[in-house]
Amino acid sequence: MLTVNMHDAKSSLSKLVEAIENGEEQEVVIARNGKPAAKLVPILPASKDVxxxxxxxxxxxxxxxxxxxxxxxxxxxxxxxxxxxxxxxxx
Structure with a gap:
């Protein structure tokens, strides 16, 4: 699990999303003032688990x-x- 601060997340959002899409990261936690504030996770297709x-x-x-x-x-x-x-x- 990768944790990045808010500024870095804003600066590299497309790279973070790409890492999630490619499976390089399962989730990215975005922190504000060192405290986790949000989580970036992949959206899995609903049709996968039927x-x-x-x-x-x-x-x-x-x-x-x-x-x-x-x-x-x-x-x-x-x-x-x-x-x-x-x-x-x-x-």
């Missing part, structure tokens, strides 16, 4: 039963009728 979303999906679907392909396709004719298949659609 485990919580996947877990939520598994939990939401936990009580659903699976269907065989034949069971899934069994309602095709009924669904086609609901959508008006064959009524002037060229079938």
């Amino acid at each position: 485990s919580k979303r996947i877990g939520a999906g598994k939990a939401a679907l936990a009580n659903w039963r699976s269907f065989s392909l034949d069971e899934f396709n069994a309602a095709d004719d009924e669904i086609a009728q609901l959508f008006g298949a064959g009524e002037g659609s060229g079938e």
Whole structure:
């Protein structure tokens, strides 16, 4: 962890951000009068850790039963009728 004073941080902000972006530094603490005042850290893309979303999906679907392909396709004719298949659609 790198600590810099406020003046140095203002003078070299782009270099500090570049060091964070390149992974050279994990965080940079900016101090005012020798006391930590702020922290510069990388912003990680939200899409990197999808485990919580996947877990939520598994939990939401936990009580659903699976269907065989034949069971899934069994309602095709009924669904086609609901959508008006064959009524002037060229079938």
